[in-house]
Amino acid sequence: MRVSELVRRTGTPLATVKFYLREGLLPAGRATGATQAEYTEEHVRRIAVIRALSDVAGLPLAKIRAILAVVDAPGDDLFAALGAAVGALPPYPSPEDPALPRARAAVERLGLHWDPDYPATGQLERALAAAEAAGLPISDERLEVYGRVLGELAEYDIAGLPPSGGPAVEYAVLGTALYEPVLLALRRLAHEDRARRRLRPPGA
Amino acid sequence: MRVSELVRRTGTPLATVKFYLREGLLPAGRATGATQAEYTEEHVRRIAVIRALSDVAGLPLAKIRAILAVVDAPGDDLFAALGAAVGALPPYPSPEDPALPRARAAVERLGLHWDPDYPATGQLERALAAAEAAGLPISDERLEVYGRVLGELAEYDIAGLPPSGGPAVEYAVLGTALYEPVLLALRRLAHEDRARRRLRPPGA
DNA sequence: AAGATCGGATACCATGACTATCCAACCCGG
DNA sequence: CCGGGTTGGATAGTCATGGTATCCGATCTT
Structure with missing residues (x-):
């Protein structure tokens, strides 16, 4: 299809499609002439993914580019690809203060594997520190409940992963962000x- | 304390504190003269809350203002305050297309109370639609697992709510966003x- | 009395995410 | 085979957000 149909199919303005092409979020179409190119269903889907990550997951385009790069060239290590995504x-995480006291305590309490280099570790530290600074620290009990419940969820997610290979990476990487x-x-x-x-009168 | 100490305590630049005052996110200090005002611990905490909602929860300042307005004047209906937050x-949610087919199906499948006007209903529709458009629709089975697990979590959160009154609203509203x-x-x-x-060689 | 600090107003700036125009090369119907 | 509408590519402009910076005259501190 040509670009006009891509625009029609996705509902995205032409100027925006061109912008995504410029930014390297959307691969160029197959050129059929000096001023003509052919786009595919892949391009339609790619635009839907970009919009989903941007509008719904709220990610900046630079991060979307990074995620798409992982999806496009996952390498053969699903675990490393997931980490990158x-x-x-x-x-x-804030660059200063690389100490992770709250995250470390939480991970040990929950019996998870400790890896200070894993991005989610820094994210947890930051989230716990923010809640604490705002005057709503997470109690140990709450942490245990959350950890147990989300562990169950993760168990389900990982058990359902397709066997290693191309589609597994895309599924896992995009699923993490989109779900x-x-x-x-x-x-x-x-x-x-x-x-x-609990709060409404029983008859309301 | 005067503004210089507020700046020191929170680590926020003076220009930013003034900006928050201008924007109505931070209440003015008690004026002790034409060009002097006195700030309190409440102001210190308020700045921490603003930064937490902005930097960690990623909310735009306009939405933070709305949340703080609810916290400041919750009315006597905790349920309504929660909805506003x-x-x-x-x-x-996108303004066009007010139909909520995916959300409705999900809510009914999970046996939750259906209320199309509750903000989370539109948010669910948008999240489900985005996942679907990106080619990773949520299966009914996955939806049931997620719903059951998050229901457990909500049960715990609501059970632990302090009895109705001033602090309960603040706790519930900020907790929703910060946790x-x-x-x-x-x-x-x-x-x-x-x-x-699952993926790493057992000995790695 | 004098230097530092304050509140308030105004102006400025950087980033992110588009949006609009222009142009020359093209394709397609008549 | 020609002319109007599309196309790809380049360049510049726009808008919202979230701050910064500067200036000012009043006031506090010593």
Whole structure:
């Protein structure tokens, strides 16, 4: 298809498609002439992925570029690819103060593998420090409940991973980023549901 | 304390403190003269909350202002206050297409209370639609697992809520926003932990 | 009395994510 | 085979956000 159809199919303005091409988020089409190129279904899907990561997951384009680079050239180490992708997700740890006291305590309490270089470790430290600074520290009990529950979830996610190979990486990398908003929305809805039961008069 | 000490205590530049005052995020200090004001511990904490919501939860200042307004004047309906606060959280539903087919199906499958006006409903629709458009639709089975697990989590959160009143609102509203990054970081760490077991050679 | 600090107002700036224009080469229907 | 509409590519402009910087006259401190 030509670019006009890509625009029509995705609902993205032409100027934006050109912008994504310039920025290297969208691969160029197969050139069929000096001023003509052919796009495919892959391009349609790629634009949907970019928009999902940008609008819903809220990632900046620079991080989206990094994630797409991993998806495009995953190497043969799924574990390393996952690590690279998680590094593109917020919150981004502050460069100063490389100590990770809260994260370390949490990881040990939950019996997880400790790896200070894994991006999620810094993200956990930052999230715990922010909650604490705001006056709502996470209690040990809450941490244990959260850790147990999310461990269950991770168990399910990893068990369902397709066997190693090309599609597994894409699935795991994009799923990490795209399912998080679903998780958060479900938690908020569950809060509403439980809060309604507890706070609303029974007949309301 | 005077503004210089507020700056020192929070590590926030003076220009930024003034900016927060201008934007109405930080209440003015008690004026002790035409060009002098007195700040309190409340101001120190408020700045920590603003920075946490901005840097870690990633909320734009306009939404932070809305959340702080709820915290400052919660009214007497904790449930309504929670709803208002959740409305300030991303992803922000698209204005067009007010139909919520995916969210409705999900809510019914999980046996939750259906309320199309609750902000989290639109957020769920948007998150499910984005995952689908990107080629990674959430299966019914996955939805059920996520729903069950997050329901457990919500049960714990709501059970631990202090009885109605002033502090309960602040706790619930800020907790919703500030604990989410902790949840995500824990999930990513749990993924790492489980993926390591499955993908790394046992001796590595 | 004098140097530092303060609150308040105004102006400026950097980044991110587009958006608009222009141009010359093209393709396609008549 | 020609002319209007598309295309790719380049360049410049725009808008929102989240700050910074400067200036000022009043005031506090010593």
